[in-house]
Amino acid sequence: MATRKCAAVVVGAGPAGVAVMGNLLERQLGSIAWIDPSFTAGRVHGKYREVPSNTKVALFQSFATATQPFQKVIESSRTPNAFTTLAKLDQEKTCHLGYAADMIRSLTDGLMKMEQVHAYRGFVAAANLNDQSSEWTISIRQPNSPDLKISTTRLILCTGSHPTNVPIPVPGLSIQRLDLDLVLKPSELVKALPTTPTTVAIVGASHSAILAILNLITLTHTTHPSLRIKWLTRHPLRYAEYKEGWVLRDNTGLKGSAAEFARAELEDDKLATSPAGQVLTKIDCGGGKDAEAAQFAKYLPGCEYIIQAVGYTRDPLPQLLKGGEPLAMEFDHDSGAFLESGSTRVISGLFGAGIAFPERVVDPYGNVEYAVGFFKFMKFLKRVVPSWVKA
Numbered sequence: 001m002a003t004r005k006c007a008a009v010v011v012g013a014g015p016a017g018v019a020v021m022g023n024l025l026e027r028q029l030g031s032i033a034w035i036d037p038s039f040t041a042g043r044v045h046g047k048y049r050e051v052p053s054n055t056k057v058a059l060f061q062s063f064a065t066a067t068q069p070f071q072k073v074i075e076s077s078r079t080p081n082a083f084t085t086l087a088k089l090d091q092e093k094t095c096h097l098g099y100a101a102d103m104i105r106s107l108t109d110g111l112m113k114m115e116q117v118h119a120y121r122g123f124v125a126a127a128n129l130n131d132q133s134s135e136w137t138i139s140i141r142q143p144n145s146p147d148l149k150i151s152t153t154r155l156i157l158c159t160g161s162h163p164t165n166v167p168i169p170v171p172g173l174s175i176q177r178l179d180l181d182l183v184l185k186p187s188e189l190v191k192a193l194p195t196t197p198t199t200v201a202i203v204g205a206s207h208s209a210i211l212a213i214l215n216l217i218t219l220t221h222t223t224h225p226s227l228r229i230k231w232l233t234r235h236p237l238r239y240a241e242y243k244e245g246w247v248l249r250d251n252t253g254l255k256g257s258a259a260e261f262a263r264a265e266l267e268d269d270k271l272a273t274s275p276a277g278q279v280l281t282k283i284d285c286g287g288g289k290d291a292e293a294a295q296f297a298k299y300l301p302g303c304e305y306i307i308q309a310v311g312y313t314r315d316p317l318p319q320l321l322k323g324g325e326p327l328a329m330e331f332d333h334d335s336g337a338f339l340e341s342g343s344t345r346v347i348s349g350l351f352g353a354g355i356a357f358p359e360r361v362v363d364p365y366g367n368v369e370y371a372v373g374f375f376k377f378m379k380f381l382k383r384v385v386p387s388w389v390k391a
């Protein structure tokens with residue numbers, strides 16, 4: 001099997017993969033291989049089109065014009081298109097993520113046509129680093145074509161994350177899990193739940209949890225009046241706070257419609273009279289692991305379904321090897337590079353971005369957060385890609 005040589009290999013074509021492509025192409029390194037099973041904007045198109053954004057439309061616009069290759073794509077797109085549609089929305093408001101997904105898909109289509117881009121519809125199964133030559137050999141599986149090998153000195157992982165599932169600490173409990181992705185898609189959720197009296201437990205209090213509650217409450221007002229909700233949370237509601245020139249809890253606080261709904265209906269002093277409070281019971285699970293387990297044991301047996309909205313976990317990575325041996329590594333959230341586990345040795349030519357590999361940020365109060373969002377990925381990449389290219 002012939003091995004093609006490329007200046008870089010980018011794995012994943014979600015918003016992060018697209019942002020990486022824009023930044024690398026801008027630097028004219030030569031040909032870039034880009035691998036994704038579908039090239040349709042990753043999870044934001046596949047799963048989250050119906051989710052209201054928690055960022056302003058203006059930030060999606062800023063993303064779309066942030067690199068010169070993106071601007072080229074926009075200029076050569078026939079109007080009307082996803083960019084003109086985005087431009088017509090109120091820039092200071094939020095929007096459904098479908099608009100952002102269409103923008104990413106249009107950028108993807110345009111980038112894939114560029115001469116320097118070799119796009120492969122497939123899956124990166126493994127990558128092996130030759131320590132002497134600092135070259136990676138990437139193995140790609142393609143469903144409709146023979147497997148392929150590409151060599152490069154730069155491998156960038158933008159492989160995304162999926163909802164976290166944790167064990168339920170109640171032995172012998174019979175309860176059905178409802179996938180968080182499904183709950184965030186009202187058009188599917190409505191079909192997944194019975195209209196007979198049913199109780200759904202939801203664990204968590206972050207953005208995903210509040211949007212999941214909002215979607216369930218909407219069902220109780222429409223097609224599912226007998227639906228009841230038990231909300232198990234281990235911390236109070238936390239909101240983003242807009243300060244002079246920066247945002248407190250910018251990455252972890254509630255924003256947009258989730259924040260509006262939580263403030264109006266889910267705070268302790270609102271629940272007794274709010275519409276949500278009539279169908280939802282809040283269960284305080286704070287106080288540590290044992291206290292939480294006791295609350296789960298007490299309240300979950302009365303529920304038919306459970307939704308866990310407790311964050312996101314990296315998707316499985318390709319098998320990464322050095323000289324044919326498994327490579328244990330840790331992501332450096334400051335540089336976007338990887339270190340060999342338990343050492344300060346940088347792994348040659350391996351980088352990451354996106355929800356799976358976000359930048360670590362520290363706010364003026366010293367709080368540490370991970371920067372997850374379209375424009376946050378772009379900002380991080382603008383800072384670190386020059387050093388990736390030099391390396």
Ligand SMILES: Cc1cc2nc3c(=O)[nH]c(=O)nc-3n(C[C@H](O)[C@H](O)[C@H](O)COP(=O)(O)OP(=O)(O)OC[C@H]3O[C@@H](n4cnc5c(N)ncnc54)[C@H](O)[C@@H]3O)c2cc1C
Nearest residue numbers: 012014015016042043053054123124159160354355373374
């Ligand atoms: C519910 C939700 C709402 C969000 N809302 C917003 C918002 O309003 N505004 C905002 O700015 N951000 C938002 N985000 C955060 C973030 O922008 C999105 O999660 C974004 O989709 C992450 O993009 P990504 O490219 O890192 O990952 P993904 O979109 O998951 O893309 C990863 C891609 O890599 C591919 N891939 C994985 N492994 C391989 C492999 N081995 N070989 C080839 N391809 C592979 C996958 O198939 C996929 O196409 C939200 C996140 C969530 C979870």
Ligand SMILES: NC(=O)c1ccc[n+]([C@@H]2O[C@H](COP(=O)([O-])OP(=O)(O)OC[C@H]3O[C@@H](n4cnc5c(N)ncnc54)[C@H](OP(=O)(O)O)[C@@H]3O)[C@@H](O)[C@H]2O)c1
Nearest residue numbers: 052053054166204205206207208235252309310311312372
């Ligand atoms: N457009 C939108 O409105 C939208 C919707 C969803 C997500 N997002 C984005 O996607 C990213 C992920 O957001 P997210 O809200 O899903 O998750 P997240 O911000 O990663 O927060 C995870 C939450 O789960 C809790 N948690 C973790 N483990 C738990 C456990 N075992 N039991 C109970 N609670 C547990 C955490 O509480 P502790 O703090 O106590 O650990 C935290 O509140 C963010 O960038 C967010 O902005 C956006």
